[in-house]
Amino acid sequence: MPRLLRSPKILTGLFLSVVFAVLAIAGPFLAPYSPDSHASTTIGIAQPPSAAHLLGTTQTQQDVLSQLLVGGRSTVLVALVAGVVATVLAVGFGVAAGYLGGWADDLLSMLANIFLVLPALPLLIVIFGLLGKGGSPNDLLIGFIISATGWAFGARQLRAETLSMRSLDYVDSARIIGERRWRIMAFEILPNLIPVVATSFLFTVIYGVGTYTALSFLGVINTSHWSWGTMLYWAQNAQAAQDVHLEWWWFLPPGLAVGLFGTGLALLNFGIDEYVNPRLRSAGLTGRRARRAGLPRRSRIGMTPVLPTQGAAR
Amino acid sequence: MSGQRTVAQGTLATPDPPGAGALIEVAGLHVDYGFGQDAVHAVVDVDFSLHRGEVLGLAGESGSGKSTLAYAVTRLLGPPGLITAGQVRFRGSVDMLSATEHELRGLRWNDIAVVLQASMNALNPVSRIGAQFADVLHAHRPRMSRAAMRKRSGELLEMVGIPADRLRSYPHELSGGMRQRVLIAMALALDPAVVIMDEPTTALDVVTQREILQELTALRDRLNFAVLFISHDLSLLVEIADSIAVMYAGRLVELGPAGDVYRAPRHPYSLGLLGSFPPMHGPHKRMQGIPGSPPDLRTPPAGCAFNPRCRYAFDRCDADPHPPLFALGDGRAAACWLQDGTETVPEALAGKTGVRP
Amino acid sequence: MRLIARRVMLYVVTAIVAITINFFLPRLMPGNPALAVLGKAQSAESPQAVAALELQYGVQTRTGIWGQYVQYWNHLLHGNLGTSLNAYPASVGSLIRAALPWTLGLVGTATVISFVLGTLLGVAAAWRRGSWLDNLLPAMTFFQAAPYFFVAILAVALFATKLGWFPPSQGYDTATLNPAFNWAFISNVLDHAVLPALTIVLASVAGWIIGMRNMMITTMDEDYVLLAQAKGLQRRRVIGYAARNALLPNVSGFALAIGFIVSGALLTEIVFSYPGIGYLLVSSIGSDDYPVLQGIFLIITIAVLLANLIADFAYALLDPRTRQEA
Numbered sequence: 001m002p003r004l005l006r007s008p009k010i011l012t013g014l015f016l017s018v019v020f021a022v023l024a025i026a027g028p029f030l031a032p033y034s035p036d037s038h039a040s041t042t043i044g045i046a047q048p049p050s051a052a053h054l055l056g057t058t059q060t061q062q063d064v065l066s067q068l069l070v071g072g073r074s075t076v077l078v079a080l081v082a083g084v085v086a087t088v089l090a091v092g093f094g095v096a097a098g099y100l101g102g103w104a105d106d107l108l109s110m111l112a113n114i115f116l117v118l119p120a121l122p123l124l125i126v127i128f129g130l131l132g133k134g135g136s137p138n139d140l141l142i143g144f145i146i147s148a149t150g151w152a153f154g155a156r157q158l159r160a161e162t163l164s165m166r167s168l169d170y171v172d173s174a175r176i177i178g179e180r181r182w183r184i185m186a187f188e189i190l191p192n193l194i195p196v197v198a199t200s201f202l203f204t205v206i207y208g209v210g211t212y213t214a215l216s217f218l219g220v221i222n223t224s225h226w227s228w229g230t231m232l233y234w235a236q237n238a239q240a241a242q243d244v245h246l247e248w249w250w251f252l253p254p255g256l257a258v259g260l261f262g263t264g265l266a267l268l269n270f271g272i273d274e275y276v277n278p279r280l281r282s283a284g285l286t287g288r289r290a291r292r293a294g295l296p297r298r299s300r301i302g303m304t305p306v307l308p309t310q311g312a313a314r
Numbered sequence: 315m316s317g318q319r320t321v322a323q324g325t326l327a328t329p330d331p332p333g334a335g336a337l338i339e340v341a342g343l344h345v346d347y348g349f350g351q352d353a354v355h356a357v358v359d360v361d362f363s364l365h366r367g368e369v370l371g372l373a374g375e376s377g378s379g380k381s382t383l384a385y386a387v388t389r390l391l392g393p394p395g396l397i398t399a400g401q402v403r404f405r406g407s408v409d410m411l412s413a414t415e416h417e418l419r420g421l422r423w424n425d426i427a428v429v430l431q432a433s434m435n436a437l438n439p440v441s442r443i444g445a446q447f448a449d450v451l452h453a454h455r456p457r458m459s460r461a462a463m464r465k466r467s468g469e470l471l472e473m474v475g476i477p478a479d480r481l482r483s484y485p486h487e488l489s490g491g492m493r494q495r496v497l498i499a500m501a502l503a504l505d506p507a508v509v510i511m512d513e514p515t516t517a518l519d520v521v522t523q524r525e526i527l528q529e530l531t532a533l534r535d536r537l538n539f540a541v542l543f544i545s546h547d548l549s550l551l552v553e554i555a556d557s558i559a560v561m562y563a564g565r566l567v568e569l570g571p572a573g574d575v576y577r578a579p580r581h582p583y584s585l586g587l588l589g590s591f592p593p594m595h596g597p598h599k600r601m602q603g604i605p606g607s608p609p610d611l612r613t614p615p616a617g618c619a620f621n622p623r624c625r626y627a628f629d630r631c632d633a634d635p636h637p638p639l640f641a642l643g644d645g646r647a648a649a650c651w652l653q654d655g656t657e658t659v660p661e662a663l664a665g666k667t668g669v670r671p
Numbered sequence: 672m673r674l675i676a677r678r679v680m681l682y683v684v685t686a687i688v689a690i691t692i693n694f695f696l697p698r699l700m701p702g703n704p705a706l707a708v709l710g711k712a713q714s715a716e717s718p719q720a721v722a723a724l725e726l727q728y729g730v731q732t733r734t735g736i737w738g739q740y741v742q743y744w745n746h747l748l749h750g751n752l753g754t755s756l757n758a759y760p761a762s763v764g765s766l767i768r769a770a771l772p773w774t775l776g777l778v779g780t781a782t783v784i785s786f787v788l789g790t791l792l793g794v795a796a797a798w799r800r801g802s803w804l805d806n807l808l809p810a811m812t813f814f815q816a817a818p819y820f821f822v823a824i825l826a827v828a829l830f831a832t833k834l835g836w837f838p839p840s841q842g843y844d845t846a847t848l849n850p851a852f853n854w855a856f857i858s859n860v861l862d863h864a865v866l867p868a869l870t871i872v873l874a875s876v877a878g879w880i881i882g883m884r885n886m887m888i889t890t891m892d893e894d895y896v897l898l899a900q901a902k903g904l905q906r907r908r909v910i911g912y913a914a915r916n917a918l919l920p921n922v923s924g925f926a927l928a929i930g931f932i933v934s935g936a937l938l939t940e941i942v943f944s945y946p947g948i949g950y951l952l953v954s955s956i957g958s959d960d961y962p963v964l965q966g967i968f969l970i971i972t973i974a975v976l977l978a979n980l981i982a983d984f985a986y987a988l989l990d991p992r993t994r995q996e997a
Binding site for chain 1 (some may be wrong): 681682684685688689692693696798809812813814815816817818819820821824825827828831832833839840881885891896900906909910927930933934937938941942952953956957959961964965967968971972975976979
Binding site for chain 2 (some may be wrong): 800891892893894895897898899900901902903904905906908912915916919989990991992
């Protein structure tokens with residue numbers, strides 16, 4: 001465990017993710033204004049940051065910071081719901097397919113492959129486009145629908161891992177002594193899949209954020225439902241980036257928020273990868289101490305480095 | 315040979331002086347994995363030498379450091395491997411540890427070749443066999459024509475009993491035994507002086523094992539190259555090696571002519587290893603393995619590395635540091651405090667053949 | 672070849688599934704959007720148009736669901752994707768046909784550049800571990816995590832608005848030029864394509880770099896790489912062997928990534944008002960032009976499936992192990 005925390009990637013990733021998680025919960029409470037309220041109805045140009053509005057205002061004089069904080073909750077929530085549901089589906093489908101084999105495997109694999117190949121965003125656009133006319137869906141439902149397109153990748157990975165574990169000795173012995181199949185799956189196989197499940201979960205949350213933001217940006221999801229994507233929708237609508245005055249305070253915060261949240265999760269993912277696959281680490285050979293001791297800066301393939309010493313060995 | 319004690323009292327074993335035909339001399343080699351406080355000492359203070367035409371068997375269990383040693387000698391050890399001390403000389407003149415990349419590359423395959431274990435990925439899976447011969451021929455004999463390369467490759471394959479038309483095959487189209495033979499043929503392509511063989515028969519069935527060993531012996535008689543043969547199978551080494559070096563926890567613990575080491579080991583570990591092989595003849599015996607397991611190299615035991623598992627351990631074994639290799643005459647050496655000339659040697663370790671617990 | 676046959680079958684099944692979803696979705700949604708569409712149409716369109724739509728959406732017809740399904744397939748196989756609501760009487764097909772070349776050109780070139788660049792940089796990063804390239808990775812991670820359209824917005828803000836190096840929108844200068852095969856037009860098109868292409872490359876290259884780097888590191892541990900080094904081959908050759916093998920999983924990864932890249936490219940087009948499928952998409956969302964939406968979904972699906980098939984072919988070509996009759 002402690003080794004896990006020593007990696008700078010994991011620490012940064014953890015920090016960023018926690019910041020955003022807190023934001024998600026506490027966001028709306030921290031917002032100084034309501035995101036919909038207009039500070040004034042006479043000014044028609046977005047205002048740069050000021051004391052009253054720390055991140056400036058939109059064209060219609062709504063407070064950007066408040067939108068960011070309130071929108072944060074929606075964005076993070078949808079992403080998390082999508083992540084959790086998709087991971088549960090991935091584990092269920094993947095482990096079952098890998099362990100049961102036979103026609104069950106064929107069927108589940110076919111299903112996963114179909115969902116994998118179907119382009120997610122266009123499908124979601126059609127679904128939400130049609131759905132939106134009946135009423136604005138809430139965050140949970142959005143998360144569920146997005147997860148339906150995001151489970152296939154994790155399912156495939158988990159299936160592959162399960163397959164490689166199926167022939168391991170301790171799984172075999174559990175089977176021989178008569179343990180029931182679902183128990184074997186739950187208690188023997190699953191615990192060892194935790195790193196893969198963790199990576200899959202993080203990946204799916206990133207996918208959820210990206211997809212939800214994209215859908216909001218397109219205006220497919222109700223544009224009065226605040227999220228970071230929605231902010232970008234309005235900003236693009238008002239041509240905030242194309243405008244000669246460059247209303248950077250309007251489009252930069254939500255975009256950066258999405259980017260940093262995603263980066264935090266991705267770094268966590270890399271950290272877990274390095275922990276699981278030790279080859280990806282450099283084992284201290286390229287660190288500063290090594291260089292001070294005289295080791296070459298880059299590890300050269302095919303040339304085992306030799307530590308320079310003062311005298312020759314005996 | 316009765317009741318004799320060890321001869322050369324207390325003298326340390328030293329590598330043969332240069333000029334005695336030693337192709338490879340290793341002195342005081344230390345190899346680590348990683349750098350800094352987490353570094354694992356995989357090879358500690360190893361001396362040995364390999365002479366022209368000699369077959370030296372490097373024996374030990376997994377994790378004993380035998381492969382690490384062999385690859386470190388040719389600087390082929392991959393990251394995070396690191397050579398932290400020692401000297402390696404080739405033909406008495408080339409200092410392997412300070413040679414440039416260019417010099418090393420010239421030496422490789424031309425003078426020192428490697429035969430890997432024929433796993434699924436020992437040969438490049440996307441390249442034909444013929445191409446894999448041609449690339450090394452081209453690298454070292456750039457003026458060789460393509461026709462000449464094809465001819466030579468064909469000859470090499472036939473030398474190991476594979477039809478030359480297999481040059482057009484991909485590695486996955488060959489059986490394990492054939493792949494191993496291909497690796498051997500490839501190693502001999504440039505008529506090297508030394509061939510390092512890393513468990514070349516471990517993955518094969520017993521029948522193929524025997525065949526390949528026979529072919530190897532025949533080839534060696536014909537071409538007279540030296541061999542550094544790595545294996546965990548002592549009984550196999552006895553059949554093919556001239557001398558045997560036993561490694562434990564990264565250290566060389568016994569060295570000597572193969573037959574002598576096999577019949578009369580002088581180190582408790584070698585004794586234990588040999589006691590684990592059931593003999594084909596003779597009365598039924600209760601098998602005795604070695605209790606315990608090899609040490610975690612990150613936290614090696616104090617004193618002698620083998621002492622926690624040694625049935626002959628006494629107070630010096632964990633009080634004093636790990637014993638050096640003591641010369642015991644007739645080319646034999648063992649790293650055991652019992653053999654330093656001042657202790658009473660138990661009968662089993664006294665060098666008398668046929669005496670085993 | 673068995674591998675290809677299985678993949679083709681998968682794609683055919685997926686296409687059927689996509690088409691079926693497309694057929695059923697409007698009929699399944701709460702609030703029956705079909706009715707909403709028709710309600711809107713009745714007020715604006717001619718009776719024939721309304722009748723055609725009724726047929727398309729299965730409202731007030733005498734044929735049952737199965738009959739409508741068959742008819743839908745019939746239309747599709749004749750290349751009839753329906754009629755646009757917004758741009759009536761233009762057919763969906765004609766709208767898509769006008770926009771598709773722009774998207775294909777943009778996405779095609781950008782993806783190829785991104786893949787090649789990413790793969791080369793990934794190999795370099797693995798070869799020279801500990802070099803400055805390693806510091807590039809966190810920045811690349813950010814660009815990959817940031818949404819395509821945000822990168823697009825940044826690109827517009829910086830290069831178009833602030834620095835004025837490239838035009839901020841459109842495929843070509845519609846005000847002054849007409850499409851023609853002359854240099855003036857082509858150079859103008861290229862000029863307008865730089866920023867959108869740059870966006871797509873920036874947003875996608877990180878994935879290739881990191882993927883290839885990790886794959887290379889794993890591959891360089893393989894026995895045959897050790898053997899190549901032991902043979903005394905030039906370093907470049909050894910890396911080449913490793914890269915050639917490491918490339919394989921990335922080719923299949925490419926197939927997976929195509930869906931994402933296409934989606935991202937669509938979003939990029941929107942920011943730049945680039946006259947491709949993405950732009951068509953967002954305008955039809957805004958005007959509730961369902962026939963166009965559904966038509967685009969189908970076309971994109973088919974395009975992605977085709978791209979997957981090409982990637983599978985490439986994989987089979989590159990890996991001799993797949994040619995074994997398993």
